[in-house]
Structures are given as structure tokens and as C-alpha cells.
Amino acid sequence: MAGGPVEGLGFAAAHDAPLPYMQRIRDYYLALGYGAPYEWAHYADVPFQKLRKPLAQCRVALVTTAAPHQPDKGDQGPGAPYNAAAKFYTVYSGDTSLEHDLRISHLAIDRTHTTAEDSGSYFPLAELRHAAARGRIGSLAPRFHGLPTNRSHRTTLDADCPELVERCRADAVDAAILVPNCPVCHQSVSLAARMLEANGIATIVMGCAKDIVEYVGVSRLLFSDFPLGNAAGRPKDAASQAATLELALAVLEAAPAARTTVQSPLVWSANPDWKLDYQNPDRLSAEEIARRRAEFDRQKAVAKALRDDLDRSGSAAKLRR
Numbered sequence: 001m002a003g004g005p006v007e008g009l010g011f012a013a014a015h016d017a018p019l020p021y022m023q024r025i026r027d028y029y030l031a032l033g034y035g036a037p038y039e040w041a042h043y044a045d046v047p048f049q050k051l052r053k054p055l056a057q058c059r060v061a062l063v064t065t066a067a068p069h070q071p072d073k074g075d076q077g078p079g080a081p082y083n084a085a086a087k088f089y090t091v092y093s094g095d096t097s098l099e100h101d102l103r104i105s106h107l108a109i110d111r112t113h114t115t116a117e118d119s120g121s122y123f124p125l126a127e128l129r130h131a132a133a134r135g136r137i138g139s140l141a142p143r144f145h146g147l148p149t150n151r152s153h154r155t156t157l158d159a160d161c162p163e164l165v166e167r168c169r170a171d172a173v174d175a176a177i178l179v180p181n182c183p184v185c186h187q188s189v190s191l192a193a194r195m196l197e198a199n200g201i202a203t204i205v206m207g208c209a210k211d212i213v214e215y216v217g218v219s220r221l222l223f224s225d226f227p228l229g230n231a232a233g234r235p236k237d238a239a240s241q242a243a244t245l246e247l248a249l250a251v252l253e254a255a256p257a258a259r260t261t262v263q264s265p266l267v268w269s270a271n272p273d274w275k276l277d278y279q280n281p282d283r284l285s286a287e288e289i290a291r292r293r294a295e296f297d298r299q300k301a302v303a304k305a306l307r308d309d310l311d312r313s314g315s316a317a318k319l320r321r
Contacts, residue, residue, distance in 0.1 A: 016272035018210040018225060021183050024279055031281035032293045041153050041187055043217040047197040048258035051175060055253050058174035060132075061141040061201075063164065063192065065149050065185040066102035066123050068092070076105040078117035084299040089150070089310055091163040093143040096125060100144075107149060107182035109229030113274045118235035122181055124206075127232070127245040136249060141171045147178075147192055149185045156188050161195040168201055175202040175252060177245075179231050183209055190216035204252045206231045206244065214261060221261045222248040226268045228278070233266075240266055 026037040051058060069076055073085040086106040094100050102123050104116050120126060125144060132140045145167055150156045168176060176196050178189040186209040193203040197219050204220040207213050208231050213221050224231055224244060233241030244264060251262045268274065277283060284292070 013272055015275055017275075018223065019275045019278065020211055021186075021209045021278075022211050022215065025183055028279035028281050031284070031289055032296065038151070040212065041191060041216050043194070046217040046219060046258035047194055048219045049197045049200055049202045051202050051253060052200075053174065055137055055175070055249060056135055057138040059139045059141050059172060060128065060137045061168050061171060061173040061176040062096070062123075062125060062128055062144040063147055063176055063178040063189060064102065064123050064144060065107065065147055065179070065181050065189065066104050066119070067106050067146065068094075069101040069103050076103040079111070079115040080105040081111070082106070082108060082295075082299060084303040085306065087149075087303055087306060088146065089148050089307060091148065091160055091167065092146040093167055094146070096129070096140050096142060096144050100125070102146075104181050104229055107185060107229070108279075109181050110227035110274075110278050112277045113227040113268075114229050114235065116229050116235075120238075120241050121230045121232050121235040122179060124177070124179065124232040124241060124245050127241055128177070130242070131245065131249065136246075138174075141168070141173045143167065143171055147188055149182060149188050151184055153191070156191050157195075160188070161192045164192050165195055165199050165201075168196060169199065173201060175204075177204055177206060177248060177252070179206045180209070181229050181231065183212055183228070186212040187216055190218050193218045202252060204248050204255075206248050210261065210263075214259070217259065219258045219260065220251050220255045222251050222264060223261055224264045224266065226266075227274060230268075234268070 022040055067086055067088050070086055074083050076086050083105040102119055104122055128140050131137045145164055147164055148160055178193050180186040180189040186207050189205055190213050193205055196203050205213055205218050206222045208224055208226050208228050210223045233244040247264055
């Protein structure tokens with residue numbers, strides 16, 4: 001079934017459909033030997049905020065899960081293996097008038113079919129500047145915001161999302177574009193989008209994990225059927241990135257109600273077999289599964305040590321105050 005369409009009928013290959021990330025991840029971690037599957041956030045109701053003025057008059061914020069490059073934290077360059085040491089755990093902001101070196105080595109992107117070589121494929125700041133310059137949006141907010149990827153629903157909902165809302169409100173934004181990368185990123189930005197909508201800020205998620213975003217429940221999703229790490233367009237393809245942002249802006253303007261999903265017509269490859277590889281235990285040997293289990297445990301220990309250091313430094317700062 002990894003081949004082409006059914007002969008004579010013009011059908012696409014059976015697996016040429018949005019990748020079912022939640023099921024794939026469940027099967028993957030069970031194969032690695034972990035216990036109870038992760039419970040994804042899920043809502044029946046979805047807040048919806050229409051734009052209160054034409055998009056050409058709106059101030060738009062950009063929200064990312066990419067991290068500032070930290071030269072002392074190991075390999076974070078194109079093609080880098082997963083690097084938990086490069087993670088961040090609190091919301092941060094950056095000046096949108098400046099250039100920024102943001103990386104996604106700390107996230108579980110598709111490392112088989114993409115390399116994160118072009119930040120324009122996951123951080124559309126340049127395209128948003130172009131949109132503001134030509135009057136497509138009223139203005140770009142003075143700051144973009146980095147949202148941590150926390151597996152903890154409580155941390156995301158009680159700490160990260162309220163902080164993001166506060167920063168967006170301080171910047172007087174009318175709308176926000178949220179661009180996730182890894183599977184948990186898609187959950188985190190979906191939770192953030194919901195809280196922004198509930199606070200009067202219209203949102204759109206530009207994502208590659210359709211099932212996760214729709215399961216959480218958001219107002220608007222532009223789905224690109226690309227490998228994780230490319231929600232803003234193909235790398236080194238300016239036309240793809242421009243078209244992806246323009247479609248997101250069109251959905252932001254025109255969505256009639258909550259749970260509006262639009263799929264980009266852009267195709268990653270004529271061969272859809274790339275969808276068979278991401279965290280697919282059926283394609284891994286017993287030796288590779290054991291190696292991945294050991295590496296995952298190692299990275300978890302790195303992340304825990306980093307969080308513990310941050311907790312200790314935070315406690316020390318409170319004591320000094």
C-alpha cells in the first residue's frame with residue numbers, strides 16, 4: 001500500500017491523509033515500554049472572537065514555540081538531533097523590528113524529512129513584516145512571544161497561557177498567529193489560542209498536526225500537510241511561505257464560526273510515503289526501539305535537571321526579594 005493510487009480509479013494512496021499523530025504517538029511510546037498513554041487536552045466548547053475591525057487596521061502578534069539559540073547548549077543547527085538542553089520553560093518576548101536566531105532542536109519535529117534549515121518555515125516574522133509593509137495587516141505587534149511546550153496541562157493553562165494573554169493585551173493586539181512545531185506544541189498553542197479568544201483576541205493556528213489541534217478545539221486552523229517543523233511553508237521556498245501566510249490571514253478574516261479548518265493546497269512531495277515514518281514503531285527494529293528508549297530517558301533527565309535548576313534559581317530570587 002506504499003505505492004501509488006488504485007489503478008484505473010485515480011485514488012490517492014490510502015495513507016495519503018493527515019497523519020494521525022495522537023494514535024501514532026500512543027503506539028510509539030507503548031512500543032518503547034512506557035505505561036499509560038498521554039492524555040491530550042480536549043474541549044467540547046470553543047470560544048470564538050471575530051475581528052473587530054478590518055484586518056488592514058489590526059495589530060497582529062506572532063506566537064512561536066521556537067527557542068532563542070543558546071551557543072552553550074549543544075548542537076541546535078540544521079539537522080541537529082533532539083536537544084532537551086535547549087528547551088525553555090517560561091514565556092519570552094522579542095522585538096519584532098530586529099532579527100532573531102530561533103531554533104527548534106528542542107522539539108520533536110520530523111527529523112527524517114526536514115532539517116529546520118530555514119527559520120522562515122517555522123517562524124514567519126519576515127513574511128508578517130512584508131504583510132504589514134504592503135498594508136495587508138494594520139501593523140505587526142512590537143513584540144513576538146515564545147510559548148513553552150509543557151506536557152503539563154496545568155502549567156500551560158495556569159502559568160503560560162495567562163502570561164501570554166497579559167503580554168498580548170499589553171501590546172494592544174487585535175489578533176494573533178500561533179505557529180507550533182512538535183505534537184505537544186500543537187496542544188500548547190491550541191490552549192493559548194483558546195484563552196486569547198476568550199479574552200477578545202482573534203487567533204489562527206498554523207499547524208501540521210491537524211488531529212491534535214482539532215481535538216483540543218480552536219477557532220481557526222490553517223492545516224499544512226507537511227512534516228512537523230514546517231507549518232509556515234516549505235524551507236527555502238519564499239513563494240510557499242508567502243502563500244501559507246496569506247492563506248492564514250484569509251482564514252483569520254473570513255472564518256464564519258469556531259472550529260474552522262482550512263487545508264493548504266500545497267503538497268510537500270508527490271510521494272506521500274514520508275507520512276509513514278514519523279515515530280512509527282512498525283518501521284523500527286527491536287534494537288532501534290531499545291536505543292530510542294535509552295535516548296529518551298537520557299533527554300528526560302537533561303530536561304529534569306534544567307527544570308530543577310530553574311526552580312532553585314526562582315526560589316532563590318524570591319528569597320532575595
